[in-house]
Amino acid sequence: MISIQTIKRIKSLQQKKFREEEHCFVAETPKIVEEILNSSAYSVETVYGLKAWIDANWKRFARHTLEEVSPKELERISGLQTPNQVLAVVKKNDSLLDLGTIFSDMCLMLDDIRDPGNLGTILRIADWFGIKHVVCSNESVEYTNPKCIQASMGSFLRVSVYYGDLAQFLSDKKTDTPIYGTFMEGESIYQTELNPKACIVIGNEAHGISKPLEPLITKKIHIPSFSNEKNHAESLNASVATAILCSEFKRR
Amino acid sequence: MISIQTIKRIKSLQQKKFREEEHCFVAETPKIVEEILNSSAYSVETVYGLKAWIDANWKRFARHTLEEVSPKELERISGLQTPNQVLAVVKKNDSLLDLGTIFSDMCLMLDDIRDPGNLGTILRIADWFGIKHVVCSNESVEYTNPKCIQASMGSFLRVSVYYGDLAQFLSDKKTDTPIYGTFMEGESIYQTELNPKACIVIGNEAHGISKPLEPLITKKIHIPSFSNEKNHAESLNASVATAILCSEFKRR
Numbered sequence: 001m002i003s004i005q006t007i008k009r010i011k012s013l014q015q016k017k018f019r020e021e022e023h024c025f026v027a028e029t030p031k032i033v034e035e036i037l038n039s040s041a042y043s044v045e046t047v048y049g050l051k052a053w054i055d056a057n058w059k060r061f062a063r064h065t066l067e068e069v070s071p072k073e074l075e076r077i078s079g080l081q082t083p084n085q086v087l088a089v090v091k092k093n094d095s096l097l098d099l100g101t102i103f104s105d106m107c108l109m110l111d112d113i114r115d116p117g118n119l120g121t122i123l124r125i126a127d128w129f130g131i132k133h134v135v136c137s138n139e140s141v142e143y144t145n146p147k148c149i150q151a152s153m154g155s156f157l158r159v160s161v162y163y164g165d166l167a168q169f170l171s172d173k174k175t176d177t178p179i180y181g182t183f184m185e186g187e188s189i190y191q192t193e194l195n196p197k198a199c200i201v202i203g204n205e206a207h208g209i210s211k212p213l214e215p216l217i218t219k220k221i222h223i224p225s226f227s228n229e230k231n232h233a234e235s236l237n238a239s240v241a242t243a244i245l246c247s248e249f250k251r252r
Numbered sequence: 253m254i255s256i257q258t259i260k261r262i263k264s265l266q267q268k269k270f271r272e273e274e275h276c277f278v279a280e281t282p283k284i285v286e287e288i289l290n291s292s293a294y295s296v297e298t299v300y301g302l303k304a305w306i307d308a309n310w311k312r313f314a315r316h317t318l319e320e321v322s323p324k325e326l327e328r329i330s331g332l333q334t335p336n337q338v339l340a341v342v343k344k345n346d347s348l349l350d351l352g353t354i355f356s357d358m359c360l361m362l363d364d365i366r367d368p369g370n371l372g373t374i375l376r377i378a379d380w381f382g383i384k385h386v387v388c389s390n391e392s393v394e395y396t397n398p399k400c401i402q403a404s405m406g407s408f409l410r411v412s413v414y415y416g417d418l419a420q421f422l423s424d425k426k427t428d429t430p431i432y433g434t435f436m437e438g439e440s441i442y443q444t445e446l447n448p449k450a451c452i453v454i455g456n457e458a459h460g461i462s463k464p465l466e467p468l469i470t471k472k473i474h475i476p477s478f479s480n481e482k483n484h485a486e487s488l489n490a491s492v493a494t495a496i497l498c499s500e501f502k503r504r
Contacts, residue, residue, distance in 0.1 A: 117369070121489055128488055130479035155485050190503040226502045227382035233407050236380055236495070237373055243492040244499045250478045251442045251500075 002048070002073055010048075010077040010089060014146055023092045025144035029084045035154035037061045042090050042157065049086040050074060079146045092144055095160040097135070099169060102162075103177040106196055106249065107133040109166050111213055112204040113140045113238055120151025121239035122202070127155035129246040135162045135169060137210075166201070170216040179218045181209045182241060186222035189248045194221075196249050205238050221245075254300070254325055262300075262329040262341060266398055275344045277396035281336045287406035289313045294342050294409065301338040302326060331398045344396055347412040349387070351421060354414075355429040358448055358501065359385040361418050363465055364456040365392045365490055372403025373491035374454070379407035381498040387414045387421060389462075418453070422468040431470045433461045434493060438472035441500045446473075448501050457490050473497075 012018035013026045024045060027036055030053060036042055037060070046065045049057070054068050074083045108126055113119050119141050126134055141148060143161045170179060180194070181201040201217060203209035209217065223244050225232055236244070264270035265278045276297060279288055282305060288294055289312070298317045301309070306320050326335045360378055365371050371393050378386055393400060395413045422431060432446070433453040453469060455461035461469065475496050477484055488496070 121492060124485050124489060125492060127479060127485040128477050130477070130481075130484070151489075153485060158479075158481060158484060223499070225380050225382070227379060227410075229382075229410060232382070232410060233376050233379040233405060237376060237403075237491075239489075240373060240377060240492060240495040243488070243495050247475070247496045247499060248503075 002067060002069060002077075007073070007076050010087070011079075013089065014079045016142060016145070019092070019142070019144050024089050025092060025149065026079065026087055026146055027090055027149045028078060028080055028087045028146070029150070030086055032149065032154050033086045033088045035157055036088060036090055037064060039157045042093050045089040045091055047086060047088045048074065048077060053085040080150070095162050097162040097164060097169075099173055100175075102133045102135065103173050103175045103199065104197075105133070106131050107135060107199050108242065109169075109199055109201045110134060110136045110140050111166055111201055111209050112137050112207075113202065115205055115238075116141045116145035116147035117151045118205065118237070118239045119143060119145070120148040120153075120156075122242050123148075123152040123159050123161065124155040125239065125243050125246055126159045127152075129250050131159065131246065133160050133162070135164065135166065137166045138163055167212045167216060170199075170213070179216060180221050180245075181213070181217035181219075182222055182245070183209065183214075183217075183220040184222065186220035188224045189221050189245065190224065192219070192221060194249050194252060196252065198249065200242075200245055200249070202238055202242050202245075254319060254321060254329075259325070259328050262339070263331075265341065266331045268394060268397070271344070271394070271396050276341050277344060277401065278331065278339055278398055279342055279401045280330060280332055280339045280398070281402070282338055284401065284406050285338045285340045287409055288340060288342055289316060291409045294345050297341040297343055299338060299340045300326065300329060305337040332402070347414050349414040349416060349421075351425055352427075354385045354387065355425050355427045355451065356449075357385070358383050359387060359451050360494065361421075361451055361453045362386060362388045362392050363418060363453055363461050364389050364459075365454065367457055367490075368393045368397035368399035369403045370457065370489070370491045371395060371397070372400040372405075372408075374494050375400070375404040375411050375413065376407040377491065377495050377498055378411045379404075381502050383411065383498065385412050385414070387416065387418065389418045390415055419464045419468060422451075422465070431468060432473050432497075433465070433469035433471075434474055434497070435461065435466075435469075435472040436474060438474035440476045441473050441497065442476065444471070444473060446501050446504060448504065450501065452494075452497055452501070454490055454494050454497075 044064050048067050048069045178195050179199045296316050300319050300321045430447050431451045
């Protein structure tokens with residue numbers, strides 16, 4: 001049995017304010033919790049699992065604090081519509097930004113991505129395409145948002161996420177790494193040279209790349225539409241655009 | 253002022269059962285409602301708008317039944333966390349499937365896509381890449397699910413969505429259209445021939461392409477990962493994979 005206080009505390013971690021205060025976040029479902037426990041990237045504070053999950057897993061993760069909860073209790077602490085066997089409270093781990101490392105390989109810069117599902121999906125895409133660093137503007141949603149953790153499907157364990165002032169980072173960089181960004185008037189990605197040692201800036205869901213960043217983009221690109229209709233989708237979702245860009249940069 | 257009965261009825265359309273009974277669905281936000289009103293694809297039953305929205309729009313859409321609602325009332329009928337000015341009740345419109353037309357150009361077949369956000373995003377991708385037909389298995393989520401309507405950003409107006417037995421459709425087809433599907437053991441999409449007059453089958457989020465469909469796939473393909481880690485994302489999200497496939501088929 002867990003106390004009402006514990007239930008309240010875990011539920012409070014659905015909110016940014018309390019995640020920041022406690023320096024903790026929650027992750028759910030067997031797949032994601034098991035990946036965290038197997039990884040050395042994050043340390044787990046407590047794992048709350050149903051009896052069946054604990055019976056099957058306690059030997060593998062004996063070093064962690066496991067607490068058995070009833071299905072009713074799991075429902076009360078879970079942020080999911082359909083709670084699934086296990087929830088972990090995980091200690092936050094702020095990655096330290098090293099500009100040299102970041103610009104030595106392909107990286108993504110997210111200029112004010114607000115939707116946690118988009119950020120999680122972008123981390124999963126980065127992981128798939130072997131991109132190790134994702135740099136977010138300070139206004140971007142936190143990667144510890146539960147919806148982001150769930151959408152990333154564990155990829156937040158393998159991709160380092162940093163926060164900061166993107167304009168500052170781009171001004172401070174000492175390499176000649178090209179900075180790509182998508183704009184309506186950009187060159188078609190299918191017809192322009194794409195350097196895989198690049199930094200790709202992904203704009204906000206509604207407003208695209210912000211004005212202060214625009215002059216720091218060294219190459220404006222564009223994913224062309226193949227529709228013949230004059231009325232067609234105005235844009236692609238931010239994570240979908242990221243996927244198409246990563247595929248196009250990496251395949252060459 | 254709208255009656256409690258009206259409020260209840262509109263809220264009930266958040267559920268599949270009532271959408272089927274009433275043959276109606278809801279769409280929200282100025283962007284999407286205005287696109288519906290401008291389109292001839294669907295007819296609108298009633299538009300519920302805040303005073304400011306109605307004042308700005310009534311002349312353009314005089315033929316429709318407009319009802320003014322207060323912000324409080326909009327909150328009560330809306331399915332969104334942040335209601336946005338206007339909600340429309342729209343009459344459903346079942347597309348009739350014509351196999352000849354579908355297989356004469358590139359089409360997508362969705363084998364049991366369950367997440368409405370994924371389906372909406374896939375419709376937006378299809379719209380962007382000029383794909384006019386999306387055929388869903390009977391077990392797929394309905395495109396009239398409010399989350400799908402919102403995620404599609406109006407693209408459901410330009411892409412015809414059909415439902416039916418995919419195995420039957422593929423067995424009945426009389427053309428030699430190649431049927432592509434993604435499998436772990438498939439050929440890399442970057443290294444194989446891709447015929448743009450194709451049918452691309454997208455599998456379920458968790459289980460991929462179902463067993464009964466597998467023998468009907470004429471070409472197994474795969475989006476390769478570029479990660480050097482032995483542990484990396486196991487898969488891509490269904491809509492992200494669709495985007496990469498469409499980009500690769502269309503760019504050639």
